[in-house]
Amino acid sequence: MALVTLKEVLETAERTNTAIPGFNIDNIEIPEAIMEAAEAENCPVILTIGQGAIQAGGLRHLPDVVRRLAESSTVPVVMHLDHGVSYEQTIACLRAGFTSVMYDGSHHPFAENVRESTAVVRAAHAVGVSVECELGAISGVEDGISHSGANLVDLDEVRRFIEVVDCDALAVGIGNAHGIYKGTPNLDFDRLAACRRLGTPPLVLHGGSGIPADMIQRAISLGIRKINVATEVRLAFLEGLEASVGCRDIYAVYGAAKSRVTELARTKIRMFQNKG
Ligand code: G3H
Numbered sequence: 001m002a003l004v005t006l007k008e009v010l011e012t013a014e015r016t017n018t019a020i021p022g023f024n025i026d027n028i029e030i031p032e033a034i035m036e037a038a039e040a041e042n043c044p045v046i047l048t049i050g051q052g053a054i055q056a057g058g059l060r061h062l063p064d065v066v067r068r069l070a071e072s073s074t075v076p077v078v079m080h081l082d083h084g085v086s087y088e089q090t091i092a093c094l095r096a097g098f099t100s101v102m103y104d105g106s107h108h109p110f111a112e113n114v115r116e117s118t119a120v121v122r123a124a125h126a127v128g129v130s131v132e133c134e135l136g137a138i139s140g141v142e143d144g145i146s147h148s149g150a151n152l153v154d155l156d157e158v159r160r161f162i163e164v165v166d167c168d169a170l171a172v173g174i175g176n177a178h179g180i181y182k183g184t185p186n187l188d189f190d191r192l193a194a195c196r197r198l199g200t201p202p203l204v205l206h207g208g209s210g211i212p213a214d215m216i217q218r219a220i221s222l223g224i225r226k227i228n229v230a231t232e233v234r235l236a237f238l239e240g241l242e243a244s245v246g247c248r249d250i251y252a253v254y255g256a257a258k259s260r261v262t263e264l265a266r267t268k269i270r271m272f273q274n275k276g
């Protein structure tokens with residue numbers, strides 16, 4: 001099947017009151033392992049290329065890998081740019097065949113975020129590509145889970161942003177953080193519910209690694225339709241490699257790492273699809 005847009009899979013999520021997983025991919029084996037999980041669970045999937053992967057390999061190989069995996073897939077696949085850093089980078093991704101781009105202007109002053117996000121939406125929509133924007137910068141694990149941090153989205157900014165920026169998905173900071181949480185995450189569900197009441201597009205939860213199942217269910221019930229997972233995917237792959245130390249069969253080594261990723265991805269998919 002051909003690649004689909006983020007907008008399309010989020011419509012499915014909205015209809016079924018579920019969330020679609022956005023898994024970061026860093027090599028060829030990880031997306032292969034994720035596709036095995038997505039097909040086994042019969043769930044659409046967002047294969048996400050982030051800044052680390054772009055710094056390591058540019059846009060030379062991974063977009064081709066994703067496109068080919070999608071072509072032979074039995075489930076819808078989105079090729080998505082994570083935390084896009086500039087208008088120029090999103091344009092490069094449009095050229096590389098992405099079907100969804102995130103422009104993350106959350107670290108910029110509000111007016112600049114609005115201006116850049118508007119420009120990205122205009123360019124991406126002109127070629128049928130979806131756009132995710134962000135409000136309320138999602139911090140790293142160091143200062144991520146404190147509610148006194150700067151990553152709580154401002155409701156007035158949400159209201160003003162969606163009035164002028166026609167994005168297809170909106171990532172919001174509600175106490176979530178990238179990396180592994182120190183202790184239980186402290187998510188502001190009231191704020192999430194208030195965002196949704198403002199009539200936002202489908203909401204996105206970043207920092208999905210390590211958020212307990214009950215919190216995931218609650219977030220989905222309040223309008224989260226896409227959940228990003230990166231750290232746990234990388235750790236699963238690395239743990240698979242570490243478990244094979246001493247093995248001299250490269251296929252067995254990669255096979256072990258891929259199995260860990262498939263297992264992790266199946267667990268997350270089931271959680272996000274409310275399958276227990
Ligand atoms: O954009 C990527 C995600 O928000 C992943 O966060 O590494 O905490 O799973 P994570």
Ligand code: ZN
Pocket residue numbers: 083138178206207228
């Ligand atoms: Zn993120």
